[in-house]
Amino acid sequence: ESLTIGQYEFVQNAFSFGLAVMAATTLFLWFSRGLVTPNYRMAITISGLVTAIAGYHYLQIMLSWQSAFSVTVDTIETTGSPFNQAYRYVDWLLTVPLLLVELILVMKLARGETISKSVWLGGAAALMIILGYPGEVADTAGVRFTFWVLSMIPFLYIVYQLVIGLRGSIDKQPENVRGLINGAAYLVVVSWLFYPIVFLFPLIGLTGGAAIVAVEVGYTIADIVAKAVFGLLILAIAIRKSENET
Amino acid sequence: ESLTIGQYEFVQNAFSFGLAVMAATTLFLWFSRGLVTPNYRMAITISGLVTAIAGYHYLQIMLSWQSAFSVTVDTIETTGSPFNQAYRYVDWLLTVPLLLVELILVMKLARGETISKSVWLGGAAALMIILGYPGEVADTAGVRFTFWVLSMIPFLYIVYQLVIGLRGSIDKQPENVRGLINGAAYLVVVSWLFYPIVFLFPLIGLTGGAAIVAVEVGYTIADIVAKAVFGLLILAIAIRKSENET
Numbered sequence: 001e002s003l004t005i006g007q008y009e010f011v012q013n014a015f016s017f018g019l020a021v022m023a024a025t026t027l028f029l030w031f032s033r034g035l036v037t038p039n040y041r042m043a044i045t046i047s048g049l050v051t052a053i054a055g056y057h058y059l060q061i062m063l064s065w066q067s068a069f070s071v072t073v074d075t076i077e078t079t080g081s082p083f084n085q086a087y088r089y090v091d092w093l094l095t096v097p098l099l100l101v102e103l104i105l106v107m108k109l110a111r112g113e114t115i116s117k118s119v120w121l122g123g124a125a126a127l128m129i130i131l132g133y134p135g136e137v138a139d140t141a142g143v144r145f146t147f148w149v150l151s152m153i154p155f156l157y158i159v160y161q162l163v164i165g166l167r168g169s170i171d172k173q174p175e176n177v178r179g180l181i182n183g184a185a186y187l188v189v190v191s192w193l194f195y196p197i198v199f200l201f202p203l204i205g206l207t208g209g210a211a212i213v214a215v216e217v218g219y220t221i222a223d224i225v226a227k228a229v230f231g232l233l234i235l236a237i238a239i240r241k242s243e244n245e246t
Numbered sequence: 247e248s249l250t251i252g253q254y255e256f257v258q259n260a261f262s263f264g265l266a267v268m269a270a271t272t273l274f275l276w277f278s279r280g281l282v283t284p285n286y287r288m289a290i291t292i293s294g295l296v297t298a299i300a301g302y303h304y305l306q307i308m309l310s311w312q313s314a315f316s317v318t319v320d321t322i323e324t325t326g327s328p329f330n331q332a333y334r335y336v337d338w339l340l341t342v343p344l345l346l347v348e349l350i351l352v353m354k355l356a357r358g359e360t361i362s363k364s365v366w367l368g369g370a371a372a373l374m375i376i377l378g379y380p381g382e383v384a385d386t387a388g389v390r391f392t393f394w395v396l397s398m399i400p401f402l403y404i405v406y407q408l409v410i411g412l413r414g415s416i417d418k419q420p421e422n423v424r425g426l427i428n429g430a431a432y433l434v435v436v437s438w439l440f441y442p443i444v445f446l447f448p449l450i451g452l453t454g455g456a457a458i459v460a461v462e463v464g465y466t467i468a469d470i471v472a473k474a475v476f477g478l479l480i481l482a483i484a485i486r487k488s489e490n491e492t
């Protein structure tokens with residue numbers, strides 16, 4: 001591919017940055033478990049798990065990136081070992097449902113509601129990723145687009161639930177955290193929107209080195225917002241709610 | 247480059263030393279969390295995170311250094327794989343804001359003040375690093391100097407805040423830690439001054455093997471002071487304040 005050495009290094013640095021952010025956030029979240037009452041510990045444990053899983057996958061992605069290219073004096077060549085995109089899907093399959101579970105757990109609904117909402121939202125999230133994957137690895141634009149449409153169905157269901165379906169439960173939250181919980185729900189919607197848009201890039205003819213950089217760096221930033229920033233927001237909510245309760 | 251084998255090894259040893267110091271400090275700080283009251287635990291957690299993140303980046307820097315040169319009997323050659331300077335910037339982007347947050351947290355101000363000071367000082371620190379980066383990778387002296395000037399604006403803002411802006415809050419600290427907190431603020435100012443000076447070296451014609459050694463070893467020493475020594479000072483402050491409060 002027409003990747004320059006500068007572009008190669010920029011993507012490598014973005015992956016390394018992603019790895020460092022995820023690992024650091026994991027430790028911070030787990031060290032902070034003691035700051036919240038036992039009611040909210042599971043939400044924090046899971047927030048840290050999500051960033052831990054992402055950190056592991058950023059390591060794998062970074063190693064795959066390094067082995068896909070060889071840099072010699074002023075030239076960069078593909079080695080033939082393909083850059084493995086699937087790590088992102090494996091990561092998402094695990095972490096995307098858990099992100100929704102974090103949000104549900106920190107709301108501390110009745111047990112039955114917690115379980116049913118987790119199953120429905122988590123299940124939709126898993127289905128969304130599973131339906132997207134055949135499109136990602138497809139050779140033709142038609143197949144790619146078909147699976148995009150299929151994957152958008154659970155995606156829109158999740159957006160609907162976050163914006164409308166959870167409304168009743170959010171309104172019952174203590175007043176001093178309602179704004180933060182609303183913010184967390186909208187952070188999910190906005191940061192997740194990035195993924196289906198990027199998925200369409202190859203269809204509108206974006207290819208080559210600059211497109212690779214845009215996609216990989218873009219995903220990395222979106223992941224940091226959707227997992228690390230979101231996790232810290234969940235922690236902030238949990239700390240405030242714990243203070244209310246003691 | 248005109249690097250001798252001795253110089254190559256000296257820099258390698260400095261990186262390895264940096265890695266060991268950062269890792270050891272991280273463990274020491276985290277093991278010591280139990281010595282302070284919960285009020286100060288977050289400051290210690292973050293101090294350890296900063297050294298952990300730095301340790302990770304020293305590992306990456308060291309590996310990049312090793313792969314940039316090949317040493318055979320009595321000769322040293324560049325392999326073509328470039329020595330990746332950007333790891334330092336990635337590291338700084340994460341750790342420099344956190345260093346200021348450590349200082350603010352250990353002062354234990356009112357919550358609103360803690361948040362606003364963290365956002366302003368942390369934001370200025372991130373901006374400073376982001377503005378420095380295009381200068382670091384620039385090809386011409388003019389561009390390098392321009393971004394140095396831009397980056398100096400948030401730098402001077404931070405220095406002003408540490409020396410003048412925090413004065414009121416420092417004066418309200420318990421008497422037996424006031425000296426230490428003052429010391430920590432000045433340690434930041436003095437150790438951070440090193441970086442913009444080194445950045446100018448290439449502009450005043452310092453190049454070649456000796457300059458590389460000076461820059462890399464110099465940065466390593468400055469990092470150890472700014473992160474590890476500073477982190478231990480924060481721990482000392484937190485321990486004293488905890489004693490006051492029990």
Ligand SMILES: CC1=C(/C=C/C(C)=C/C=C/C(C)=C/C=O)C(C)(C)CCC1
Nearest residue numbers: 132148151155192195196199223226227
């Ligand atoms: C709708 C849609 C997609 C949605 C992906 C999403 C929403 C991924 C979210 C990932 C997150 C939040 C990662 C964690 O940080 C795919 C699979 C790209 C396929 C095309 C259609």
Ligand SMILES: CC1=C(/C=C/C(C)=C/C=C/C(C)=C/C=O)C(C)(C)CCC1
Nearest residue numbers: 378394397401438441442445469472473
């Ligand atoms: C003002 C200025 C700079 C300041 C860098 C600083 C102040 C870095 C501090 C790093 C620390 C404290 C590392 C941690 O240990 C740059 C970016 C070199 C660019 C040129 C202008």
